[in-house]
Amino acid sequence: MELLFDRYRQAIRDLDLAGVSSPQAIPAAFLLAREGRYSSHYIPFESVNPAARVVVVGISPGFAQWKNAMREARRQMAAGASDEDALRAARLTGAFSGAIRPNFVALLDAIGLQRWLGIASCATLFDVDAPLVQVSAILRHPVFVDGKNYSGTPAMPRQAFLREEMLRYFAHEAAMLPEALYVPMGASVSEGLEWLAERGVLRADRILHGLPHPSGANAERVAYFLGRKEKAALSGKTNGEMIDAARVRLVEQMRLLMANS
Template sequence: MTLPNAQFSDYKTVIQQHSLQKLFSSNLLRITTFDSLQSFYAPFDTINPHAKIVLVGIAPGQLQWRNAVTACKDALQQGYSDSEALSIAKATGAFSGPLRQNLIKILDHVGLHEKLRIETTAELFLQQQHLVQHSSLLRQCILNNGKNYTGTSPNMLRNAFLRQHVEHYFIPQIQNLPDALYIPLGQSVIEILHYLSSLGYLSRNQILDGFPHPSGANAERIQYFLNLKTKDQLSNKTNPEKIDQAKQQLIEKLERLEL
């Protein structure tokens, strides 16, 4: 299959002319379908060429997608330019909801804000957006059987539809940001960044992994990572030694970095 080159100019009029209820309950923003997978246009086209940090998720979930489309539509109605509307959409939608609050906590916990010489990484979503590229391996909202794609099944690299998304949208971002530090959120993202590193798209030194995924479903691991839970308070589902080892390695790596 050939992946359509979905971009803002293809969907701007649709976003402007239809209500949010219609946009989110129809296929107006659907790009394509492949077996159980569907992709929906998300206004995350903007690339910040001066970013020092790239936060990499799996794909925008439905919450992030809706928040971004809503912000984009509002910005266009208020008379903002296309580029301004896209910047507002990304700042509003990227990692939005509880995900963002957890992300800020874990990034601040290891001192990323100090490396960037800012008060808190919350500023990466506000006045310090020029320092960051909010990204995901799959730029569009991807649903699998109507639910958010979680990064594991189907496998991103073995599935032609998903692999093309990585190749078509994400690899060009790496090529536009050859010196940035990449922070993967989730095991599947870690694996693919290291795979892309093996192909020469970026170096292993550019990958700062070891963070727990900021999803609310990962609450126990996040609490342990933040020292809010002790080992004896953890369920059998959480491996504290693995978290400790990954955390120590990323802190040591971060200390050696110059941003």
Template sequence: MGLEQFSTLLSATAYDFTNSLPAELLLTSEGNLQTFYAPFDYINTGARIVICGITPGLQQASRALDEACKQLRQGASIEQAKEVAKATASFAGPMRNNLVNMLDHVGVHMLLGIDSCARLFDTHRHLVHYTSALRYPVFIDGQNYSGSPAILSRSSLRRQVETHLAEEISVLGPKCMYIPLGPKVSEVFQHLQATGLLKAEQILDGLPHPSGANAERISYFLGNKSREKLSAKTNPAALDSAKARILGKLAKLQKADSF
């Protein structure tokens, strides 16, 4: 299932995707979980780094669908519409700034030879592949899915991991570096590592999820908030350990000059 199947529908019909996705785009239902199609199919096969979230939310899905409709109506090919739609919507909104700040903080921009990871969203998009553990938007009881129930515990979600995400990893090859955002996505990558699809050194896990809901964890990770001022909800030892692990892996990659 992809944009090919929906191109006529999307280019010929006026939809408002702001508050919900139309039933025509429903892919699977499993209990209170529903998965809808949105154009996040494009794979940047030349990427050196992959940024992986949980799943596109409604805001991202609506932006991608709006852009795909626009591109198709302007005469773009299916592949062009997929590429532009995904670039427009991936990690859109406030989380993009948080993500860039954290990546720059640990030095990913230096490994890539750019002045800031903000360039991954404009002039240097060719270096990055944006994706999600669940390629297509998932909703639970009509709300954005945020990782509960666990991704690997439900067949419709696990299938997305073991087909779409596994396909992307295979296409991208063994030298690509992966940044899973948040512990729920890290669990998925640990599973894929256990299957032999990835090596441990390819996975830079431990970054706080860039969502605004993680403002305190992000602030501490960036060194903008002291340990003494943290609430009980934030575990500084875990964040310190994660940062040290990320910095260690990056240092090895830079030293080996193998990235």
């Protein structure tokens, strides 16, 4: 699959980011596809780490991430970086920054992923062990619905435009990383990965379904999963039994992977 970066290099150089204040203002040069309410736009997220053993799969880059990635790509190009380095830097810009990172590390360590990787803690995946991880999105290029970030509705397998986006870009990435473990960030990504697994794009037993999303908005579910909150103290919006079942399933999945590695 050719690098789209070659096609968009000059458009990135010429881009006036200060003049792009909304998805609707993204220059037409970056439009990849449009169908009805849906549009997708190029982002320099083509870097794939072939040595990755873990693929963290978000839903889709949003508008803010598009701007940050374009800014970083322009900075790298101006500094004379190679295409490979520019694409890698653009993809990693802002990945799991702020409060989301310690939550994510704690969740991965709780199910034993660090032992399967042979490291002390998944915290080092964002430092010295970064070569073990691929930060990805099931919709690689930003998808907007009525000019707003796609957030999981409608479900990806139920919409032809979204299915095509998954198959055109993410499936290519997954084919390069057949032995990696896939960590979906949220239920809608889990559903998309399951749909891809049913079509042979990746192996179902390599998907770690059920981790709570590590965002601050999901603090109660994260705290319960990690044993930091008692079931009796949970609010009505949190299903403790469902989280318990997911934790047991994930720990057993990691045990089997360890036994077979």
